Amino acid sequence: DIQMTQSPSSLSASVGDVVTITCRASQDIDNYLVWFQQKPGKAPKSLIYGASTLQNGVPSKFRGSRSGTVFTLTISSLRPEDSATYYCQQYNSHPLTFGGGTKVEI
Amino acid sequence: DVQLVESGGGLVQPGGSLRLSCVGSGFSFRDYAMNWVRQAPGKGLEWVSGVSGSDDSVYYADSVKGRFTISRDISKNTLYLQMNSLRADDSALYYCAKDQFPGTPKPFFFHDWGQGTLVTVSS
Numbered sequence: 001d002i003q004m005t006q007s008p009s010s011l012s013a014s015v016g017d018v019v020t021i022t023c024r025a026s027q028d029i030d031n032y033l034v035w036f037q038q039k040p041g042k043a044p045k046s047l048i049y050g051a052s053t054l055q056n057g058v059p060s061k062f063r064g065s066r067s068g069t070v071f072t073l074t075i076s077s078l079r080p081e082d083s084a085t086y087y088c089q090q091y092n093s094h095p096l097t098f099g100g101g102t103k104v105e106i
Numbered sequence: 107d108v109q110l111v112e113s114g115g116g117l118v119q120p121g122g123s124l125r126l127s128c129v130g131s132g133f134s135f136r137d138y139a140m141n142w143v144r145q146a147p148g149k150g151l152e153w154v155s156g157v158s159g160s161d162d163s164v165y166y167a168d169s170v171k172g173r174f175t176i177s178r179d180i181s182k183n184t185l186y187l188q189m190n191s192l193r194a195d196d197s198a199l200y201y202c203a204k205d206q207f208p209g210t211p212k213p214f215f216f217h218d219w220g221q222g223t224l225v226t227v228s229s
Contacts, residue, residue, distance in 0.1 A: 032214075044219060055217075087150065
């Protein structure tokens with residue numbers, strides 16, 4: 001099974017900051033990675049798929065990138081509404097696996 | 107609009123069984139891979155099982171293989187998860203989730219989610 005190691009597990013930032021969340025795959029997954037945002041009491045929402053393709057309607061302040069087996073979600077111009085837990089998920093092979101999540105507090 | 111509505115959760119004793127259901131609307135149910143994803147209270151997301159959007163192949167997480175069975179009834183636009191031999195660590199909110207793109211040979215990633223149904227395994 002492919003392990004997805006996400007870091008940090010939590011972070012605190014201020015309005016206007018830029019934050020970076022990292023997800024490392026235990027083996028090559030090409031670009032088969034998606035990033036989700038989950039707010040308390042809500043279902044997750046897909047932000048980016050294919051490692052860097054923004055979902056329709058998601059603001060360009062969210063950016064995904066890849067370097068080898070390391071994937072990065074960058075959130076710029078942080079706003080209070082960006083407070084959430086962010087998860088990565090690989091879909092290169094089954095079983096599908098998620099990272100452990102990063103809680104972002106503003 | 108896509109809607110996914112889960113039901114069937116509840117309190118069950120260890121070793122017991124439950125069947126979850128998910129009714130989909132607003133899309134062609136037969137064309138999309140469908141999945142169950144769970145989240146234990148205060149914990150992260152775990153993909154549980156999925157069914158292909160092209161040939162009805164099924165897939166399972168190692169943690170549920172041999173105990174859970176996924177199926178769907180196209181005529182009722184309904185996805186099921188039969189859960190047997192339930193354990194305390196199966197306690198979670200179970201989400202039904204639809205793949206983003208139609209016709210995928212395997213479940214990939216999830217664009218639409220239901221509100222979840224809570225399963226509690228306890229004596």
